[in-house]
Amino acid sequence: MENFKKEIAGLLSPHLEMSEEEIFKNLELPKRLDQGDLAFPCFRLAATMKKSPALIADELAGKIASEKYEARNIGPYLNFFIDRKILAETVINDILDKKVTYGSSDEGENKPVIIEYSSANISKELHFGHIRGIMIGSSLYKITNFLGYKGIAINHLGDYGINFGKIITAFMHWGNKEHIEEVGVRGLLELYVKFNKASETDPKYMEEARHWFYKLEEEKDPEALELWKWFKDVSLKEYNRVYKIIGCHFDSFDGEAFYSDMMPAVRQELLDKNLIVVDEGAEIIDLSDENLPNIIVTTSQGTSLYITRDIAAAIYRKNHYDFYRNCYIVGSEQRLHFNQLKAILKKMGYDWYQQCEHIDHGLVMMEGGKISSRDGDNIFLEDVINTAIERTRNIIEEKNPGLENKDEIARQVGLGALAYRELSNNRVKDYSFNWDEAISFEGETGPYLQYTNVRCHSLLEKGAYEEGAFDGSYLREESSKELVWELGLFPSSIRAAFEKMEPALLSRYLMGLAKLFNKFYSQVTILTEDKEERAAKLALVRAVSLTLETGMGLINMEAPKKM
Numbered sequence: 001m002e003n004f005k006k007e008i009a010g011l012l013s014p015h016l017e018m019s020e021e022e023i024f025k026n027l028e029l030p031k032r033l034d035q036g037d038l039a040f041p042c043f044r045l046a047a048t049m050k051k052s053p054a055l056i057a058d059e060l061a062g063k064i065a066s067e068k069y070e071a072r073n074i075g076p077y078l079n080f081f082i083d084r085k086i087l088a089e090t091v092i093n094d095i096l097d098k099k100v101t102y103g104s105s106d107e108g109e110n111k112p113v114i115i116e117y118s119s120a121n122i123s124k125e126l127h128f129g130h131i132r133g134i135m136i137g138s139s140l141y142k143i144t145n146f147l148g149y150k151g152i153a154i155n156h157l158g159d160y161g162i163n164f165g166k167i168i169t170a171f172m173h174w175g176n177k178e179h180i181e182e183v184g185v186r187g188l189l190e191l192y193v194k195f196n197k198a199s200e201t202d203p204k205y206m207e208e209a210r211h212w213f214y215k216l217e218e219e220k221d222p223e224a225l226e227l228w229k230w231f232k233d234v235s236l237k238e239y240n241r242v243y244k245i246i247g248c249h250f251d252s253f254d255g256e257a258f259y260s261d262m263m264p265a266v267r268q269e270l271l272d273k274n275l276i277v278v279d280e281g282a283e284i285i286d287l288s289d290e291n292l293p294n295i296i297v298t299t300s301q302g303t304s305l306y307i308t309r310d311i312a313a314a315i316y317r318k319n320h321y322d323f324y325r326n327c328y329i330v331g332s333e334q335r336l337h338f339n340q341l342k343a344i345l346k347k348m349g350y351d352w353y354q355q356c357e358h359i360d361h362g363l364v365m366m367e368g369g370k371i372s373s374r375d376g377d378n379i380f381l382e383d384v385i386n387t388a389i390e391r392t393r394n395i396i397e398e399k400n401p402g403l404e405n406k407d408e409i410a411r412q413v414g415l416g417a418l419a420y421r422e423l424s425n426n427r428v429k430d431y432s433f434n435w436d437e438a439i440s441f442e443g444e445t446g447p448y449l450q451y452t453n454v455r456c457h458s459l460l461e462k463g464a465y466e467e468g469a470f471d472g473s474y475l476r477e478e479s480s481k482e483l484v485w486e487l488g489l490f491p492s493s494i495r496a497a498f499e500k501m502e503p504a505l506l507s508r509y510l511m512g513l514a515k516l517f518n519k520f521y522s523q524v525t526i527l528t529e530d531k532e533e534r535a536a537k538l539a540l541v542r543a544v545s546l547t548l549e550t551g552m553g554l555i556n557m558e559a560p561k562k563m
């Protein structure tokens, strides 16, 4: 589509007092396919040209004659109809040439874009609720890099705070190293639960916890530090296992503790900039002129808080990465926190506060409550993943018992189902997860997308597809025209997903493409006797498959060739 836009801008510009670039920017996609392929709005010209937009469009249509483009005036728009044969050949050949790079770009010019996601709290398990942020962040990171930006994935670990004092205390009383090594984070969680129980009846435990936290943070006591490091290792070992299964990557695990040494400097800067008010011994920032509640940045005991570490982290990230966008993929419940953070950065005089974006998301709940949870109310993410794979394995056994590599394909499809389920909803929406809905091979699901691609592969195999020139005039049915047109929109759907940091725009694009393909498949005979005709249709099938595979990769889905 881009090339066509450029050419049309070139055709129009001699007739208008507008640069090609400006015309390019103004070209839109018509709402409906029968209204053409590109539309140029003439409203804005009316004032300077002193004519009605419809008349301008009509006159322009008369002046622009080309074999490739038919220009027609539709209301206040000048609409262009691209010759179907040329459109099909251009779009499909572009995809066949570029293959897995179709839709990618260097427009990001290597500008650094931080995608902070997952940001797990050490010593706590990854539970089902975490899947949303992990899927969104991992997808956005891939999309960011695909567009030529330099993605930086940061896991801002929650590895600081009084909780560590509590767990050290519990470990000292009841801990068993071997047990924890064996069961992992669950063992730390048990300690945490024990601590809470014990401290309900005896205040001495809380005192001890404060003491350990002090030793850890202020005295850098070797024993406390070693335990803290070990808790972190135990937790990360488990997180990394889950991250690896999902296929997500992090460039940095700099968490809250990483910034603790920077606290005095941040405090000093806030004091120097006259932003601190002392209230009952605590230091607060007044945010009333930003219509936000005031916030404590240093407690009366002199310790820093969550927000203080985020101030330090933002400044550090600006200095260290010089980000173009700094995106926090964090649930909507922290909206106030991020609004306050941005307001503080603004007050500190950092105009780049505007480049800090809270990419918020809603909650996911498990319909019907618990599943196979081994521990209390929490549903472990790893259990959900395993269940997804197991359920998929059962469906395969039922539908296609003769399939080779059933375990591997069950893994790809089960995970794909979870990924699509998370990414097809607008990220801000809450929703409840239902197993049958997610894993089904029919309806708007991950397996449906994957199955569509499998169908492409089996056609290519049956028709003995060979790469080479083809004649686009064979793609004349309505359903193949629609499909070609949709294929041309892939790059812009990726770009839109990046701009809005919304993977759903890409997920839904892919679903639309898959549906159009299946319509084409049911209406058109693809494997015709006529060799030339078959070659053209298979070229289209191949282009669909390449696009689906690339797109699925960007939303954390793998693409099996059989299922």
Ligand code: ARG
Pocket (backbone or CB within 6 Å): 116, 119, 120, 121, 156, 157, 158, 310, 328, 330
């Ligand atoms: N660890 C926090 C939590 O689980 C999320 C951290 C979000 N990121 C940040 N920069 N504050 O609630």
